[in-house]
Amino acid sequence: MKIKYFLALIVSTVLSVYAQKFENLVLTPPMGWNSWNHFACEINEKIIRETADAMVSTGMKDAGYLYINIDDCWHGERDSLGFIHPDSSRFPSGMKALSDYIHSKGLKFGIYSDAGWKTCGGKPGSRGYEYQDALQYAKWGVDYLKYDWCNTDGLNTEGAYLTMRDALHSAGRPVVFSLCEWGNSKPWLWGKNIGHLWRTTGDITNCFDCVVDHGSWKSWGIMYILDMQEGLRIYAGPGYWNDPDMMEVGNGMSLNEDRAHFSMWCMLAAPLIAGNDIRTLSDGTKNILTNKEVIAVDQDSLGIQGFKYSSGDSVEVWFKPLQNNEWAACFLNRSLKIKQISFDWNKENVIDTISGRKINSQSNLYKIRNLWTKKEVGNTEKILNAEVPGHDVLMIKLYK
Ligand code: GLA
Numbered sequence: 552m553k554i555k556y557f558l559a560l561i562v563s564t565v566l567s568v569y570a571q572k573f574e575n576l577v578l579t580p581p582m583g584w585n586s587w588n589h590f591a592c593e594i595n596e597k598i599i600r601e602t603a604d605a606m607v608s609t610g611m612k613d614a615g616y617l618y619i620n621i622d623d624c625w626h627g628e629r630d631s632l633g634f635i636h637p638d639s640s641r642f643p644s645g646m647k648a649l650s651d652y653i654h655s656k657g658l659k660f661g662i663y664s665d666a667g668w669k670t671c672g673g674k675p676g677s678r679g680y681e682y683q684d685a686l687q688y689a690k691w692g693v694d695y696l697k698y699d700w701c702n703t704d705g706l707n708t709e710g711a712y713l714t715m716r717d718a719l720h721s722a723g724r725p726v727v728f729s730l731c732e733w734g735n736s737k738p739w740l741w742g743k744n745i746g747h748l749w750r751t752t753g754d755i756t757n758c759f760d761c762v763v764d765h766g767s768w769k770s771w772g773i774m775y776i777l778d779m780q781e782g783l784r785i786y787a788g789p790g791y792w793n794d795p796d797m798m799e800v801g802n803g804m805s806l807n808e809d810r811a812h813f814s815m816w817c818m819l820a821a822p823l824i825a826g827n828d829i830r831t832l833s834d835g836t837k838n839i840l841t842n843k844e845v846i847a848v849d850q851d852s853l854g855i856q857g858f859k860y861s862s863g864d865s866v867e868v869w870f871k872p873l874q875n876n877e878w879a880a881c882f883l884n885r886s887l888k889i890k891q892i893s894f895d896w897n898k899e900n901v902i903d904t905i906s907g908r909k910i911n912s913q914s915n916l917y918k919i920r921n922l923w924t925k926k927e928v929g930n931t932e933k934i935l936n937a938e939v940p941g942h943d944v945l946m947i948k949l950y951k
Contacts (some may be wrong), residue, residue, distance in 0.1 A: 570717035573726060576725060577790060578790050578854070579854065580792050581617070581618060581695070581824070582617055582618070582850075584825045585661070586621055588757070588827070589802060592623060592672050594641065595641040595642065602619060606829060607656050607657075607658075609829060609837055614842075615843075616825065616840075618659045618824070621662055622697065623663050623674065624638075626638060626670070626674035628675070646662075647692065650691050660693055662688060662697075663697045665699040666706060667699075667702035667704075669702040670701060671702075681714050681715050685719045688719075692724070694724075694727065696715075696727070698712065698715055708736040712728075713745055730742050730746040730748065731749075731794075732749070733754075734752050734753075739786035751795055752776050754771070755772075755795070757804060758772040759772055760772045773804075773812045773815070774885060776795050777815055783856075784855075784856035784858055787854070793820075793821070798812065798824060800836060800839055809839050811943050814923075814944045814946045815869070817846065817848045817849035818871050818879065821849065844920075845946060851874055853873060855872050855906060856871070857881075860899075864890065865884060866886075866892055867883045868883075869881040872903045872908045876908070880946070880947050881944050884943055886942075887941035889938055891937075892938075893934055912931035917931045917951060918949070921946070922947060923946055928947070
């Protein structure tokens with residue numbers, strides 16, 4: 552017995568000496584909101600407070616959204632000792648007061664920095680100040696850090712993220728660490744023990760299938776980002792997620808497109824970080840962002856990212872294994888024309904290569920539920936026939 556305690560003591564001492572990532576955070580993909588996609592640099596404490604209020608009053612908190620994340624441009628200057636402070640004209644009450652307000656709503660508080668000398672918006676970066684910044688964030692009560700990769704000439708990616716991971720750990724307050732280096736150095740290969748999620752692509756843009764060329768960089772529409780996830784599903788799991796970027800739902804695409812975007816992010820077990828102005832949420836957008844049955848696909852405890860099973864005539868068929876031997880399936884119509892789909896469960900051979908699970912509709916009859924109409928639509932004995940509108944999905948769950 553005594554030896555057991557002695558060994559436990561040694562293990563815990565070793566763990567506290569060697570820094571590591573905070574374990575047991577975001578065992579399902581993180582859910583929340585981030586200021587960037589809608590507000591870019593035009594942020595202030597009033598917007599953030601009102602967003603926290605709206606998170607509660609719209610039912611988004613109840614649907615699982617927890618993090619209120621401030622992106623770039625909150626920064627003021629460093630003081631003579633090197634500590635960073637917020638821009639006092641935009642955040643006159645200071646970060647601690649804002650964080651306290653967010654926490655008082657039962658929500659969590661996220662912030663943004665950059666591994667380089669300056670952020671992408673030209674504000675002070677964390678390079679050389681990592682431990683100091685981590686201490687400051689801990690004092691403010693920060694729960695989530697998105698860490699960007701602009702202005703990092705000469706830095707090693709893995710090393711730079713490791714430094715901030717260790718700095719956060721030594722500051723002692725558990726923080727979700729979100730790696731944002733756009734997939735350039737394949738963070739899925741090295742990020743699992745460093746962060747909780749990593750961006751897999753460059754920036755998303757509010758468009759179903761276009762690319763926006765900004766000269767030195769491009770931003771990508773929803774379908775482009777989706778295609779860039781190919782081959783990455785084996786790298787994600789509970790506590791370490793592929794991040795196809797924050798959502799554009801509610802920022803101006805059609806409801807069909809927003810529904811398709813949201814459904815696919817859930818099939819991908821993606822972090823669900825809303826990027827719209829939730830203070831002015833339309834009913835249509837709210838119905839998408841707060842559909843608990845679709846969110847449950849994203850938040851399923853197996854944490855297995857879905858996969859593309861087949862594609863043809865602009866329709867893709869995706870599957871995601873769920874707990875209790877259930878499955879989610881999504882028929883994505885990438886064209887603008889209505890498509891007639893027909894899926895014969897008895898002839899298809901769906902296998903998830905990660906878990907080895909199969910859909911065997913001959914030995915197992917599944918019931919089918921449409922997750923958007925929230926209606927039962929038969930079972931796998933019969934061929935599934937349906938129409939899918941342009942840029943939209945049919946999303947279903949198979950269950951016993
Ligand atoms: C980068 C990131 C974006 C956003 C901006 C802020 O482009 O990828 O998500 O954080 O910087 O400047």
